[in-house]
Amino acid sequence: MEKYIINGNNQLSGEIKVAGAKNLALKIFPATILSDQPCLIKNVPEIEDTLRLWEIMEDLGVKIEKNQTGQYTVSTKNITKTELNNELVKKLRASIMLAGPMLARFGQVTLAHPGGCIIGKRPIDLFLEGFKKLGAEMIDNGETYTLKADKLIGNKIILPQISVTVTENLMMAATLAQGTTQIKNAAMEPEIKALADYLNQQGAKITGAGTPEITIEGVEKLNAGEFKIIPDRIETGTFTILGLITNSNIKITDCQPEHIENLLYSLKKANAQLEIGSDYIITKPSKLIATNIITHEYPGFPTDLQAPFTVLMTQAKGLSLIHETIFDGRLFYTDILNQMGANIIMCDPHRIVIQGPTQLYGRNVVSPDLRAGIALVLAALAAQGTTVIENIYQINRGYENITERLQKLGADIKQINQ
Ligand code: EPU
Numbered sequence: 001m002e003k004y005i006i007n008g009n010n011q012l013s014g015e016i017k018v019a020g021a022k023n024l025a026l027k028i029f030p031a032t033i034l035s036d037q038p039c040l041i042k043n044v045p046e047i048e049d050t051l052r053l054w055e056i057m058e059d060l061g062v063k064i065e066k067n068q069t070g071q072y073t074v075s076t077k078n079i080t081k082t083e084l085n086n087e088l089v090k091k092l093r094a095s096i097m098l099a100g101p102m103l104a105r106f107g108q109v110t111l112a113h114p115g116g117c118i119i120g121k122r123p124i125d126l127f128l129e130g131f132k133k134l135g136a137e138m139i140d141n142g143e144t145y146t147l148k149a150d151k152l153i154g155n156k157i158i159l160p161q162i163s164v165t166v167t168e169n170l171m172m173a174a175t176l177a178q179g180t181t182q183i184k185n186a187a188m189e190p191e192i193k194a195l196a197d198y199l200n201q202q203g204a205k206i207t208g209a210g211t212p213e214i215t216i217e218g219v220e221k222l223n224a225g226e227f228k229i230i231p232d233r234i235e236t237g238t239f240t241i242l243g244l245i246t247n248s249n250i251k252i253t254d255c256q257p258e259h260i261e262n263l264l265y266s267l268k269k270a271n272a273q274l275e276i277g278s279d280y281i282i283t284k285p286s287k288l289i290a291t292n293i294i295t296h297e298y299p300g301f302p303t304d305l306q307a308p309f310t311v312l313m314t315q316a317k318g319l320s321l322i323h324e325t326i327f328d329g330r331l332f333y334t335d336i337l338n339q340m341g342a343n344i345i346m347c348d349p350h351r352i353v354i355q356g357p358t359q360l361y362g363r364n365v366v367s368p369d370l371r372a373g374i375a376l377v378l379a380a381l382a383a384q385g386t387t388v389i390e391n392i393y394q395i396n397r398g399y400e401n402i403t404e405r406l407q408k409l410g411a412d413i414k415q416i417n418q
Pocket of ligand 1: 023026094123124125126127128161162163164165166187303304326327328370371398
């Protein structure tokens, strides 16, 4: 079994480069299916989640070729089937991103309920309702769903709840629909704007991406594409917290701090000493004070940075209230932080109170999911003694070569297989 062994309480120094955004790579690759022409994708994060997505796409007949580190050519002209491999789909929630492009280009797609991180109920009702609005028929085959439409027809879709992947899926499907689609109450994440930029560059007609109202005028076909994936804002935030929790001067490079303004606002309130440039952040040792956060859809505080921020607050003076509003199972890892010496009380499944600062101690722990997993790495790096983290597949799903990148900063972390 693969584990991380981490000896904490070391000051770090040096630079760490932010990788391409996982949550854009998982949409850009599916988007290549909308065109039968080759697409060149750059700054691709080489992580477990992209590997799982490629397995599903290759099973459909897509050819994905690596030209150089982080750069891939994708050819979708030889797709031979419209049924996604059930077993592979169950391993990756983002496999649902293939539904819109497959339906739009081939008029049919069959897939199982997608798997992925266990962070709450995570239904797919909004995707299915949205595709129906675009004229698709949904057949429930028991274990799988088939969506069918000879030609999707543009429509006005009001999302009852803001959802990132539903917005992206419907936006992709609508690019090849007949007529105009309006998505209201759309999610506004930077990755959605970037996905629209990519599609527009291939000939799509999308306006308003990055705002709550997106308009898509359907086109007959998309051309070949070339695109560089934007920096991962969750890595940017996580590494900023890493520098602060280890009381270190580190420089986070190749990032877009404007995409984490809400985190930076909360860190400023917590008295974090940061130097922020247009594409870098430098952390400095800081005397942190307790700060409350409420997670919210973009541009609010990102749920994916809630766990790292919570760990940071275990080292801040005073009481902090953390309110997780997006997912219903995303605070249970705080039990593990308590085993490491934190003083956290769960008020209800959506709210915790942290009394800080408390010394953290190394323990044997199991990573419950991707973001809680990286939060445990941060806790271990701040703790006294040795921490062993199991189930690190969950962490490797989203962070490329994390052990080597942290080692370069002077962190005492290694991966062992036993
Ligand atoms: N929801 C429904 N029905 C649906 C779809 C979503 O009720 O059909 C609910 C969800 O259960 C949740 C809420 O809508 O309570 C919002 O979830 P959203 O759909 O926005 O999340 P997502 O699209 O599944 C993406 C990211 C997540 C990130 C969230 C929120 C990808 C592949 N995933 O998920 O990333 O936490 O948006 O920003 O883009 C991660 O990277 O660790 C991760 C979980």
